Amino acid sequence: MLKILAPFLTRSASALAGLALLLAAAPALASSSCDSVTGCDWKFCEIENKLSIAQQHGNDHQIAGLKKALQEATRHCTDEGLREELIDDLQDAREDLAEHESDLAEAKANGDADDRRQYQQEVEEKKADIQRLENELSRLD
Structure with a gap:
């Protein structure tokens, strides 16, 4: 899909679009190998898996961003901080x-049928997001 859109995107927009696609798909791909760890170790594992996928696809922009994310997570992550972040994200959701x-x-x-479809989709997406956040939070307990 990015190849189709590439002529219309700037280099940075293309990189951001690619990162967004990777991050959207990566939880499903990464989760299975990180099931046995929790807390910050789980976060590190998820980032490392996403990094591996980016390296397999040769996406230098994603690689750089994920390496930085891993460094920051390694430097600053605490299980309690992760819990607080998830609780805040859950409240916002x-x-x-x-x-x-x-x-x-x-x-x-x-x-209004069009608005009803749009808002119904947003409700379903937000419910899925809440479920994902609750699952992540339960992994910390």
Whole structure:
């Protein structure tokens, strides 16, 4: 897909798009080999797996970003800090979900099918995000 869009993207936009695709796909790919570790070790494992994927695809921009992320995580990660970050992210996601559900109710009341589909999709995505965050948080317990 990036090859199709490449002529229309700047180098940095192309790199960001590639990183976004990798990061979106990587949790599914990386999680299985990191199941036996928790906390910061799990975070390091996830980043290392994403780094390995980026290296396999020769994406230098992703490699540089993930190496920096790994250095920062190694330097600053604590299990308690990770827990607090997940709790904050979970609270934000729940607030976003409430907002999307309100928008969905309004779209239903107005009979706007396009808005209803859009907000329904946003509600489902946010619920999945909340489930992922809750799973990550439970791994720390």
